Ligand SMILES: Nc1ncnc2c1ncn2[C@@H]1O[C@H](COP(=O)(O)OP(=O)(O)O)[C@@H](O)[C@H]1O
């Protein structure tokens with residue numbers, strides 16, 4: 001049974017349809033990449049999964065139907081969504097932003113344990129706990145955004161363009177983080193413009209074009225697929 005199973009999902013903004021009959025799945029322990037040119041509908045799909053926008057079709061998480069649930073209920077089920085553009089509270093401190101990801105139901109000891117495990121993954125955040133989030137570098141802000149998602153101790157972590165706008169060194173560091181999370185057994189659904197890097201740390205991948213899934217398969221096959229290479233080589237997107 002898939003951890004996340006998306007079946008025949010469609011979504012629109014007002015009268016404008018954006019997603020058409022999208023089906024994909026993510027198994028427990030997998031990293032699955034979703035790639036596609038700008039405006040293809042990747043963020044819209046992630047938002048539909050998290051209940052941030054309404055959609056038609058069916059969504060199952062661990063066999064349970066989650067379509068139509070409020071976004072906070074979906075978070076409670078164990079889906080953490082790190083949004084495109086980080087979306088931190090820029091006037092609040094690093095520590096305050098991280099704590100926002102902690103469920104209210106857990107004990108203080110458990111909260112401290114989770115915060116410590118975030119510092120273990122991102123040691124530089126520990127030195128910046130009192131710093132206002134808006135004054136961090138882009139890479140540090142992305143660490144806070146991922147840390148906030150991990151504070152949930154999610155069963156599925158969704159990352160939307162985590163490396164967007166970062167320096168090459170920080171891009172590498174984000175992919176190192178993805179690999180560490182993968183190796184720790186975390187299940188990830190990853191949207192990335194760095195297609196090669198993204199495919200290299202994934203087990204499977206899907207290509208989305210104009211709201212349709214056009215290709216799906218083993219990440220290694222996609223990495224060597226001439227059509228995928230022609231479309232995404234060097235990160236320059238052209239129509240497939
Ligand atoms: N809030 C919105 N209102 C109306 N149209 C939107 C909104 N967000 C995205 N769109 C449109 O939906 C399409 C898919 O966008 P998006 O899901 O952000 O694509 P991607 O993440 O693949 O770049 C685009 O045509 C975009 O202009």
Ligand SMILES: [Mg+2]
Pocket residue numbers: 042043044084160161
């Ligand atoms: Mg997007």
